[in-house]
Amino acid sequence: MGAQIVTITSGKGGVGKTTAVANLGIALAANGKKVVCVDGDIGLRNLDVVMGLENRIVYDIVDVIEGRCRLRQAMIRDRRLPGLFLIPAAQTRDKTAVSPSDMLRLGAELRSECDWILIDSPAGIERGFKNAITPADRVIVLTNPEVSAVRDADRVIGILEAEEKGSPSLIINRIDYDMVKNHDMLSAEDVLDLLAIDLIGIVPEDQTVLIAANRGTPIALDDKSRAGQAFRNIARRLTGEDVPFMDLDSQDGLWQRLSRLTGRK
Amino acid sequence: MKELPPLVQIKGLRDGLLVSLGDADWEKLQAMLIAQIDERQAFFQGARLALDVGSQILHVTEMVNLRDVLSERNVSLWAVVSDSPTTVKTAQLLGLATRVSKPRPEESLRPAADAVEDETALWLRRTLRSGTRIEFPGHVVVVGDVNPGAEIIAEGSVLVWGRLRGVVHAGAGGNREATVCALELSPTQLRIAGEIALPSEKKGERPEKVYLGNGRLVVEPWQPVNLKSNR
Numbered sequence: 001m002g003a004q005i006v007t008i009t010s011g012k013g014g015v016g017k018t019t020a021v022a023n024l025g026i027a028l029a030a031n032g033k034k035v036v037c038v039d040g041d042i043g044l045r046n047l048d049v050v051m052g053l054e055n056r057i058v059y060d061i062v063d064v065i066e067g068r069c070r071l072r073q074a075m076i077r078d079r080r081l082p083g084l085f086l087i088p089a090a091q092t093r094d095k096t097a098v099s100p101s102d103m104l105r106l107g108a109e110l111r112s113e114c115d116w117i118l119i120d121s122p123a124g125i126e127r128g129f130k131n132a133i134t135p136a137d138r139v140i141v142l143t144n145p146e147v148s149a150v151r152d153a154d155r156v157i158g159i160l161e162a163e164e165k166g167s168p169s170l171i172i173n174r175i176d177y178d179m180v181k182n183h184d185m186l187s188a189e190d191v192l193d194l195l196a197i198d199l200i201g202i203v204p205e206d207q208t209v210l211i212a213a214n215r216g217t218p219i220a221l222d223d224k225s226r227a228g229q230a231f232r233n234i235a236r237r238l239t240g241e242d243v244p245f246m247d248l249d250s251q252d253g254l255w256q257r258l259s260r261l262t263g264r265k
Numbered sequence: 266m267k268e269l270p271p272l273v274q275i276k277g278l279r280d281g282l283l284v285s286l287g288d289a290d291w292e293k294l295q296a297m298l299i300a301q302i303d304e305r306q307a308f309f310q311g312a313r314l315a316l317d318v319g320s321q322i323l324h325v326t327e328m329v330n331l332r333d334v335l336s337e338r339n340v341s342l343w344a345v346v347s348d349s350p351t352t353v354k355t356a357q358l359l360g361l362a363t364r365v366s367k368p369r370p371e372e373s374l375r376p377a378a379d380a381v382e383d384e385t386a387l388w389l390r391r392t393l394r395s396g397t398r399i400e401f402p403g404h405v406v407v408v409g410d411v412n413p414g415a416e417i418i419a420e421g422s423v424l425v426w427g428r429l430r431g432v433v434h435a436g437a438g439g440n441r442e443a444t445v446c447a448l449e450l451s452p453t454q455l456r457i458a459g460e461i462a463l464p465s466e467k468k469g470e471r472p473e474k475v476y477l478g479n480g481r482l483v484v485e486p487w488q489p490v491n492l493k494s495n496r
């Protein structure tokens with residue numbers, strides 16, 4: 001299988017795209033894959049912080065595109081995982097510094113460097129979004145189980161369908177099972193029922209996510225973290241493995257109902 | 266030498282300005298339009314703008330960009346009229362209107378449009394997702410869901426073979442005979458002609474039909490057409 005480019009996007013901001021890219025990158029690299037995470041959020045970069053690589057930045061994506069450095073010079077290698085790299089966004093430029101065709105060229109060049117390319121998209125449907133989805137083989141829409149986030153995800157899915165990007169996959173992030181049980185939060189089923197696209201993962205609300213991000217050691221490496229486990233499972237599903245959805249305590253038979261909704265077995 | 270029609274034509278509409286763009290490269294047209302606006306700031310300040318782009322094919326990014334550039338100049342883009350189905354679909358996805366009150370010049374040559382043929386319908390075989398706005402001067406049939414945040418404005422009736430959860434306005438031109446039917450009727454808001462129905466709490470579990478009876482919106486099970494009443 002050739003290299004795959006996966007873009008993670010959302011309609012609403014702050015739902016966990018950057019968290020997902022960092023953790024999926026780690027999980028894939030921990031399985032021996034060579035992975036490059038690309039921060040597509042020009043002007044608001046933060047994937048470097050979440051990955052704990054902020055202080056190692058010399059060149060960024062705009063330097064590569066404008067030819068001030070070679071691709072490999074902008075690929076920062078992770079300290080723990082030898083197969084994991086980051087191409088940071090430029091902090092001081094805006095998104096007009098990069099065009100969709102620049103991203104196509106960059107993507108093509110990266111394919112020969114690694115197995116997986118994960119692109120962190122900015123929120124919204126403007127230029128930065130277009131840049132991030134243009135080179136993608138596969139798009140993942142991430143949402144929280146919250147009415148306004150789901151509404152915006154729905155909108156982005158409509159646009160992806162119209163742009164002929166194929167039907168995206170869905171990650172539902174920050175499910176809090178106690179709140180769902182008390183009917184204070186939409187359930188995964190509610191979200192899936194409305195969005196009606198392929199579900200690739202459900203990530204629970206987990207305090208350790210924030211703590212880990214501040215320390216620059218994402219939870220995908222933490223065996224005890226439930227969110228970390230969820231990201232590791234998504235990474236395996238990306239590689240084509242059929243991983244059952246986590247046993248979400250309270251929710252009897254959730255998986256059967258989800259299977260019905262997604263048409264999977 | 267014959268003079269070419271100007272690439273940017275501006276007309277007043279009942280509810281704002283209509284700008285018709287000629288046939289040229291999109292980048293160039295957009296630049297010309299912006300130049301016009303910058304030159305006549307006082308005139309355009311706060312304007313509601315409808316844009317007729319002819320057969321120009323516009324995708325989401327281009328239209329979003331245009332809307333942003335206009336709004337920076339305090340001009341709000343509310344409608345995009347086009348002959349290109351792609352452009353119309355883009356405008357629908359962004360929730361922009363796709364028709365304007367005054368008929369376009371070439372349309373006025375066609376037979377009077379008020380006699381909407383009863384057998385004409387817009388057939389949409391997809392789910393209408395949030396942010397989508399569909400306007401049609403006849404009936405609308407959706408084979409798919411109408412999600413919350415999507416909107417249908419039809420001069421005729423609306424039939425949804427799926428779940429209706431968005432906003433629907435049937436008989437938008439005042440036609441009180443219009444009806445709304447859906448397999449699952451739980452709209453955010455439903456209107457027929459001038460009457461508005463508030464959403465009921467219960468989730469529609471069987472096919473239902475809404476019509477205007479004695480000036481009120483009436484909901485009843487949607488069943489095979491009774492040939493005698495033939496409503």
Ligand SMILES: Nc1ncnc2c1ncn2[C@@H]1O[C@H](COP(=O)(O)OP(=O)(O)OP(=O)(O)O)[C@@H](O)[C@H]1O
Binds near residue numbers: 203205210
């Ligand atoms: N599963 C989770 N449990 C708890 N907190 C989470 C979870 N996922 C993300 N967060 C927190 O949510 C916040 C936003 O996450 P993140 O920066 O990844 O979102 P984003 O979608 O990339 O935002 P933006 O649109 O601004 O780029 C962070 O503080 C992060 O730690």
Ligand SMILES: [Mg+2]
Binds near residue numbers: 017019046120
């Ligand atoms: Mg982010």
